[in-house]
Amino acid sequence: MTATLQIRNLTVSLRGTDVLRDLSFDVGPGKVVGLVGESGAGKSMIGRVLAGALPDGFAVTRGTATFAGQDLTALPPAARRALLGGRVTFIPQEPLTALNPLLTIGDQFSEYLGRLSIPRAARRDIILSALEQVDLPNPAQMIARYPFQLSGGQNQRVLIAMAFVSDPALVVADEPTTALDVSTQMSVVSLIRRFNRDSSTGLIFITHDLRLAAHVCDEIVVLYAGEVVERGPSSRVMASPRHPYTRSLRGSIPEMSGPLHRLIPLADSMPGIGAFAAMPGCRFAGRCPVADPTCAARPPAPMELGEGHMVRCTPACLEGAAALTPEPLPPVPEPNGAPILRIEGLSKRFAPRRGLWGQVRDPGVLAVDAADLVVRPGEFVGVVGESGSGKSTLARLIMGLETPSAGRILVGDTDVTQASRAARDTRLQTLQMIFQDPQSALNPRRSVERLITQGLEASGAPDRPARARALMKDTGLSADLARRFPSELSGGQKQRVNIARALCVVPRLLVADEIVSGLDVSVQAQILNLLMRLRDDLGIALVLISHDLGVVRYLCSRVCVMQNGKIVEQGGVSDVFSNPQHAYTRALLAAIPPDDAADTWPPATTKDPAHDAA
Amino acid sequence: MSVIHRLMHPRIIIGGGIVALFALAALLAPVLPLRDPASQALLYSLLPPAWAPGGNPAYLLGTDSLGRDVLAHLVYGARTALYVAVLAATGAMLLGTTLALLAGYFGGWIDWLVARAVDTWMSFPPVVLALILLVGFGAGINNVVLAIIIVDWTRFARVIRSEVIVIRRRDYIAAARLSGFSHLRTLVSEVLPATLPLILTLFSLEMGIAVIVEATLSFVGLSVESNVPAWGVMIADARVYIYQTPWGVMLPVLAIFSLVLAFNLLGDGLRAALDPKLRQRGGVAP
């Protein structure tokens, strides 16, 4: 059976530098192939090659991409446009912005069917049937709605319906669930698989989540810096990865079951395009724990390991990589001492807004509902929940960025619930916050040095450069970055600056709001290990807000699960995760792809549109 | 990457150069070899410029209906225009920016008040308001400056307030507060620097607008006292004789055009040079 899509030695260059180098893989009919890689690895670039939408300056310089007997890279624009949307369709990453906000769902679907040359009379029925197949409630009503009136999950279902309605031969899904909540992700993924199984469509599933790919895809292609470093059946690649990068990638994902192992730390981050020119050999060599000098000089040839498993590495390095085993984590000591932070019955209602005639313009929302929490010195507490659960509001309440509607906050023995000057001073001495988005959390006009020692500015403390140097050392930032500006730093470096700034005034508790969600997995591991070291060295406590249960399991000893503003379950991490009591906690845990690729996931019955209705 | 390098933008150089030329001429007017703009020579009235047929080399750009030298009038008119431009733009900038910073940063009733004031101002043609103000204040160049400040502070307030509201939501503002910054310190050291590029751009544009408003008012006869040279007055006078010699109208129009264009280019160039978004997009403007 010939493959639907055959990529052979595909190379894309920018001004003489090979951005994608020598890619080869097949997509068979009815098969799902996962392209796995961190951001910048080039996985989205492949989608652009197929679409003929390479950015200015990029061009295919070698290789072929054969689809239905034609080489897509050599196709004239008119022929390509005939394919797009018909035999080759796409599912985008950001469902909320993928449809024109000024036209109804029905209008845009109908327009698309017109492009497929379907007569006007037949369109409505086709649309209704397609929307039903993706489990959208009340399709007749949906047609008249606008994209902003639907949730992210619902929009994605519409886009999936549009992608499959033409019965395409190839579907390219570019990170289709990255922007969605965990539970929505599960139902969308099972939907995609169902469609794929029912037809003979070949599907390319692009993702950064190796664990997700192991369950969704039949075959995994691991990309690093524009090259395929490993390729094979997903069960094999997940269970026994051979390439040092794949091994560390898998080792950087916190496990959801079994004993915890220290995340494998890889220094720095993946090289960018600018660095490729200086790397004639293996591009992973700079970070590879088992590299030898020859690796950097000559690119290793692909090695077949049998059963469709390919690795681009040398036998010597492979042996060395196999010898790397993650070390188990030592148990965390029990925290002792008086609680640093106590929250009792904390609530926050955002007031409803009324119009002039008393009509309700904005119903208001109870963002946090009677939350209780205690944090002791040296304790790491995780707060997990999906979007809208109120966890970010809880963080802001703790830090005093919002005023509570009810309840108390105690720092040590002082009641800081009110917004008085004394309360604020006490709070700021003991608590500090690390913000989520390093882009907006760092003033682009301040140098790293001035940013980190910001806490000393108001009191006019002397010798800020020395303090900055000490803090940079603590957080693993090299000293020569002191005079740089945020725009010159990588995501991981920016987050370290964030942490260093929070540490400047020597707080006893840090509140970290989703601080690793935007980072690459390997960089995430670095930050998590850094936080652990800070706990061991400084005895600092942490409240970690996160939607990622794996991260919380790795880092924290206690966890609170939030749903719609309420803490529905609270307790030790190992207890709650292995034996969840509340239905929501159970549902949340079930929505995470299991560590073991052999487990069936998603489970057979995952039609839950109610989740998407939010 | 350095600021100086970015400022070497063609529009800034050209715009700034022309403005500098006008400013120089205006400042040095008393010492330049010009005729007295007020001296009349009725025998030589309505002469075209020296290069046109009928022109007289003694009057380089010609004369008006009373035989007064057009070139001298233009240069002295530049003094009027620039005086008004600089003072009015500065005043409007100070008033509008202060209100915008307070309104955008603190929100609440301050914001409501400022927003309502801006709405009220925007519901009225600015030229009409300026006219009415001058009817009330009476003629005089400082009254013109005051009128323009009162009319045009909203131009700054509206745009800068939106910008401040966007900046306010950024996490680094909250981070500054959590570092123990007072509201004042946060405003001055975090918010204000982020709005400076916009303020500079608007300032340059506002100077151009002030020149136009002054010309409009002096055209109607409501601007400076009658013995002070102004471009608008020149145009109003010359308009009557448009059939005989269009030069009388064309030359002051050219002066206004050049100066305002220079201010606009300068403002555009500043925006392109200092706005990181435009730079990232690969530069819409050259």
Add this chain to the structure above:
Amino acid sequence: MALVILRLLGWRLLVAIPTVLAVSLLVFIVLRLIPTDPAAMSLPPGATAEDLDRLRTEMGLDLPIASQYLIWLGDLATGQFGTSIFFRRPVADLVAAALPNTLELVISGLVLGVSFGMALGMVLFALRGGMAAQMLDLAGSAIMAIPEFLWGLLLIIVLGVSIPLLPFFGRLDPGLATPDRITGSLMLDAVLTGNIQVLGSALRHMALPAMALAMGLVPLVMRVLRASLLDVAQEDYIRMARLRGLSESRILLRHALRNAVLPTVSLIGVQAGFMFGGTLLIEVIFGYPGLGNLMVDAVRNQDLPVIQTVALVYCVLVLALNAAVEVLYLTINPRLRST
């Protein structure tokens, strides 16, 4: 949908009242700063001091300012707009004659300005940078550097005097009688009475003033449309539309333009005040019998009743234009409807 529009208009009406009141207060107070005495201006020379006192009492000028203001408001509410000191005719008559003319001018200027501006904006977008685009951009800057009334003068010189192509004074060729007054608007009445000759003359006389007014709008619309087209072109939904195989022209017209036009519509709302302001001197230069001409005469003669009333009329006009723009915006953008 109609309900939403009605509710919007009702809301706008309600909010307009305090605005108009605020403007009226501002205008009233400013005008009372004048040292000259309106009563003294109304009297013929040679009047006695008693005449002056009597007239002052009659005009209510001996009352405190607050009372004068309230009396004036009361008069306005009952439709008494006062008498012009200079023209010695009821202000209401003067305004009623001038208002339709100014409306026609503004609408013509808007139509010309927006259509040319949008066309040029799309051209500029299609040119994508490069020499031609930079020239056009520069031309836009140059046009903006000349205020509309000066454009009026330039157009007169070029198209009226040097090449006598178009007329530039008044509304009609001298000798033509105005048609019967049905709506008050000259051009509408000409159409309704089937008077082609008058319509043609009116259009030819409108050409230069409308072009001058449009000059204030064209470069702005061009820039804003081009900038928003560039923004929209980068949006996800445009990329996805392309990936669905839709043709470029369809994407541009049905998707990109529809979204890009929104900031342009907002711009017109913002420029409303400036447009009416532009009519002021354009009417003076072209001898056009509209509100602007009336206002300038009133200002030159310190004719307070006219100034006050025409100022309020301008305020109402600008608010009305803003409301119309908002309705237009609402019909295009569904996001604002669900409130």
